[in-house]
Every structure is written in C-alpha cells, then in structure tokens.
Amino acid sequence: MQNLKAAAFKPSSNSLEAIRAYTEGMAKTRQGNYIDAVKEFEAATKADANFALAYSMLGTDYARLGHDRDAEAKRHPVRGVELESPIC
Secondary structure (H helix, E strand, O other), rough: OOHHHHHHOOOOOOOOHHHHHHHHHHHHEEEOOOHHHHHHHHHHHHHOOOOOHHHHHHHHHHHHOOOOOOOOHHHHHHHHHHHHHOOO
C-alpha cells in the first residue's frame, strides 16, 4: 500500500522540460506563489500533454486562486485522473 501511495505522487514524464517545470511549480506552490506555479504547471503540460500530476496541480492551484468555478480549474484535475486511470 505504501508503494502505491508513493507511486501516486511520483512525477511520471519522460520529458526533462516537463519535470523541470513541474518541480519549479511545486516549489512555487509550497511558497504560496500560486500565480507563478500555474505558469510552471502550464509549461509542464505543454511539454508533456500526458503529465497527469502537472494537470492535477494546475487545477489545484487554479482553485487556490479562486478560479474553482472556471472551466480551466475543472478540466485539469479531470484530465489528470483520465491520464492516471487504467482503462479496464
């Protein structure tokens, strides 16, 4: 179970540019700088359109900025789940 939890929050991208932008976004999120974090997560999703955690954090930070009713804030977490969910 612990391995599953750890894997759930491990960035899964083969793009170094996407990983770099995601890492920068996480640092900015931890500092409470959500506006700049959103920019980094957007860059990460542009570098890798299948980067589920970047989409998830993008939606989370949009919500933190008060855009929870915005279509962007709703679309990104769903895209993150779609990418991570296995098709049965």
